[in-house]
Amino acid sequence: MFDLSSRQAKIVFFAALAVIGFFLFFPLYWLVISSLKANAELYRVVPTPFPTMPSLEHFIRALTTGKLPMYLMNSLITSTCSAALVTLLALYAGFSFAKYRYFGRQPVMLFMLSAQMFPFGLLLISIYPLMSELNLLDTRPGLILSYIVFALPVSTYMLYSYFTQVPDELIDAARADGASDLRIFHTIVIPISIPPIVTVFLYSFMWSWNDLLYSMTLIVSDEKRTIGPGLLLTYLNEVNSDWGGAMAASLIASAPIVAAFMFLQRYFIQGVTAGAVK
Amino acid sequence: MAVIENNVGAYPVSPHANRGGLKAGQNRIGLLLLLPAAIAFAAVILYPFLSALGLSLFEYTVEMMEPRFIGFENFVKIASDPDVWAAFWTTAIYVVLTTTGTLVAGLGWALIMNQPFTGRAVLRSLSLLPWVLPSTVSAFIWGWIFNSRYGVLNAFLMELGLIDYPQAWLSTPEGAMLAVVLTKIWLSIPLFMSFFLAGLQNLDKEQIDAARVDGAGNWAVLRDHILPHLRPVLMIVVVLGVIGNLQQFDTIYALTGGGPVRATTVLSVEVYRRAFEQWDIGFASAVGVLWVAALLPPAFLYLRMLVKGN
Numbered sequence: 001m002f003d004l005s006s007r008q009a010k011i012v013f014f015a016a017l018a019v020i021g022f023f024l025f026f027p028l029y030w031l032v033i034s035s036l037k038a039n040a041e042l043y044r045v046v047p048t049p050f051p052t053m054p055s056l057e058h059f060i061r062a063l064t065t066g067k068l069p070m071y072l073m074n075s076l077i078t079s080t081c082s083a084a085l086v087t088l089l090a091l092y093a094g095f096s097f098a099k100y101r102y103f104g105r106q107p108v109m110l111f112m113l114s115a116q117m118f119p120f121g122l123l124l125i126s127i128y129p130l131m132s133e134l135n136l137l138d139t140r141p142g143l144i145l146s147y148i149v150f151a152l153p154v155s156t157y158m159l160y161s162y163f164t165q166v167p168d169e170l171i172d173a174a175r176a177d178g179a180s181d182l183r184i185f186h187t188i189v190i191p192i193s194i195p196p197i198v199t200v201f202l203y204s205f206m207w208s209w210n211d212l213l214y215s216m217t218l219i220v221s222d223e224k225r226t227i228g229p230g231l232l233l234t235y236l237n238e239v240n241s242d243w244g245g246a247m248a249a250s251l252i253a254s255a256p257i258v259a260a261f262m263f264l265q266r267y268f269i270q271g272v273t274a275g276a277v278k
Numbered sequence: 279m280a281v282i283e284n285n286v287g288a289y290p291v292s293p294h295a296n297r298g299g300l301k302a303g304q305n306r307i308g309l310l311l312l313l314p315a316a317i318a319f320a321a322v323i324l325y326p327f328l329s330a331l332g333l334s335l336f337e338y339t340v341e342m343m344e345p346r347f348i349g350f351e352n353f354v355k356i357a358s359d360p361d362v363w364a365a366f367w368t369t370a371i372y373v374v375l376t377t378t379g380t381l382v383a384g385l386g387w388a389l390i391m392n393q394p395f396t397g398r399a400v401l402r403s404l405s406l407l408p409w410v411l412p413s414t415v416s417a418f419i420w421g422w423i424f425n426s427r428y429g430v431l432n433a434f435l436m437e438l439g440l441i442d443y444p445q446a447w448l449s450t451p452e453g454a455m456l457a458v459v460l461t462k463i464w465l466s467i468p469l470f471m472s473f474f475l476a477g478l479q480n481l482d483k484e485q486i487d488a489a490r491v492d493g494a495g496n497w498a499v500l501r502d503h504i505l506p507h508l509r510p511v512l513m514i515v516v517v518l519g520v521i522g523n524l525q526q527f528d529t530i531y532a533l534t535g536g537g538p539v540r541a542t543t544v545l546s547v548e549v550y551r552r553a554f555e556q557w558d559i560g561f562a563s564a565v566g567v568l569w570v571a572a573l574l575p576p577a578f579l580y581l582r583m584l585v586k587g588n
Contacts, residue, residue: 001392001478001486001504002496009496013390020387024405024467027419030430034422043428045444046437085318093315100308108312110581115323117577119525121546122566125553126326126333148322156315181307210412212528217554231414232532236421243422250415261410265403272469273476 035059035247042244058248068249070223071230075209076256078140078226082147083205086155089148090200094159095185099171109160116153123149124217131218138220146214151204158203158271162196163189199271202264209257227253334564340557352564362565364540365548369524369572372459372544376526377519379463384470384515389504391471392478402475409468417532420461424448451541454534458542461529466522470515477511478504514583520576524569545569 004010034042038055041048062068097109127146128137136142166189174184190197212228219225225233231253235246261268334352338345356362391402408416423431426446435441447453486503494502505512527546530536536543536551543551549569553562 001389001481002499003490004393013393016386017390020383020390020467021401021405023383023464024387024408027423027464028404028407030423031415031419045428046433047428047430089315089318092311096308096311100305100311102305102308105308108316110585112315112319113584114577114581115319115327117521117573117580118323118327119546119549119566119569119573121525121527121549122330122563122569123323123326125549125559125563125566126329127322128554129559130322130326130329145318145322148318152315152319152323181304185311206410210410210528212413212532213550217550228412228414228528231412231418235418236532243425243428246418247422250411250418254411254415257410257412258407261406262403265406269406269472269476273473 031247031250035244035251037244039244058244059252062245062249062252066234066245066249067222067225067230068227068234068252071225071227071234072253074140074224074230075227075253078143078147078215079205079208081140082144082208083151083201085144086148086151086204087197087201089152090155090159091190091197092185093156095163095189097156097160098163098166099168109156113153113157120149120213124214127214128217137218138224140224143215143218143224143226146218147204147208147211149214150207150211151200154272155200155204158200159193159196162193162271166192195267196271198264199267202260202268203271206257206261330563330566331570332563333560334567336560336563338558338560338563345560348560352561353568355561356564356568361540361543362548362568365543365545365565366568366572368455368540368542369544371455372462372526372530372542373520373523375455375459376462376466376523377516379459380466380470380519381512381516383463384467385474385508385512387467388471388474388478389500391475405471406468408465411465413465413528414532416461416465417529420457420464420529421448421533424453424457448534449538451538454538454542458530458533461533462523462526465529466519470519473511473515473518474508477508481507510583514580517576517580517583521573521580524573524576545572 002009002013004013033050035058036054036056037048037051038053038057041051041053093112097105124146127149131137131142131146134142136145170188171184174188175181179187210228211226212232215226216229216232219229231246231249235242235249333345335347335349336345337348337351387405391398391405411419423429424447426432426444426449429444429447431447432441432444436444445453448457481504486499489499489503525546526544527550530542530544530547531550534542536547545565546569549562549566552558552565
């Protein structure tokens, strides 16, 4: 795009690269580096740029003594269930919006999408008593249901955008063969929609995995607590702060989501920016 | 949306079939497919939303068994509550700083990542990382960088001679605001970058080559071709950014808890505290209603762009 043959252009370009790149990557570097430093080296007023004696003590401590594995397992359960639920709901809704025409279709779709802008914190004020009435407060199903809030609108829209590109001829041909709509959807449309389905699953999984607010409010007992509030309560409290442990536990908590994301990022970005960029 | 409208209803059905009847049947199936999502939506999004709007007209605190209708009294109380006003003001500062910061850095980074150079693909993938990290993790990272005793920021600034002794960043209003703003900018850059990169993909390269032949420099290409081309994406990104930043809770709560005192208490934190620490549900809902009002203009713009875009 830019012509970098001149010296001046090169300087501006690489200076910008260095500044923004440093801002983006240094915190990640520091996270990794700090997690590998033993306490004696970690708590120094003038920090070392990399660990002189790398140590896995924080990782071992995080995985063996704390409740981190339990929090991880809880997050895995709630995030997987809620992502599966959201994906399933969005799948049918997205197909319905894309391939049928009925009264109120467009307003309903826009309204659902605009719900992404209802503040999650405000919804929580009423979700809390709702869950309390349903006896779902402090339960995993309660949290799983509440997590629908985060991802259902955008997931529906992402799948809707994809399904509009599925040629009508494909569906019509199957209809002409006498297949029912549901059968067409399940045997023809879903098999060719795996990438967007995986994207939506990952998108909603990410929302649940990364949540702090809902889990912190709707879950009281420690044995059901998820990773967000779990990390916060374990490593940063009034009495003491264990930064080495916090860094190691952060890396452990981020690993699954980062791995999944790196693997699927291409689909993911297409899905999230769909509709906004023509 | 027009494209879809035209496609539907144009199914080539057998000449003997009753067109209208078939379509009506199909549309019933369409509604049926929508039903599960619609029920879930109504239960956990629409009902809570309307219920919170309603609760703003009630007095409902932890000691009360039943909410008591008080009309607009909560709003009258808000009008004379300096804390709520302060939260609005803090939110405005936070949203302006985070959105502008992310816009500049995200656009800059997208332009850099659009330039071919060795290692670009790896760098591009890696620069998405802040986006996927759990919010508590982001807060930990920046809390550690800003740490008053062992933080690398203090060490760095002292090395450069910019400060003489370590600063307790998170204990001062400005330092805490700086920390929460930088954290949010950092984790939003990937999203902004992705939008800009997607927009840059369909930039007309020939047009730029032609401009180059006419003697246009880098700056002229950016100003006359790239930026005008990115204008629609820019609008979407700004609106989405404002909506997201107006709602931000997790990183702020984990990093500063809204403090010191109330320096980083934005609306999301204020509503959370009123509702789940003081259990003043009615008042919290009323603040939430005003929060929604603040979200309406960008939300309206966003929807209008989506409708137009389709």
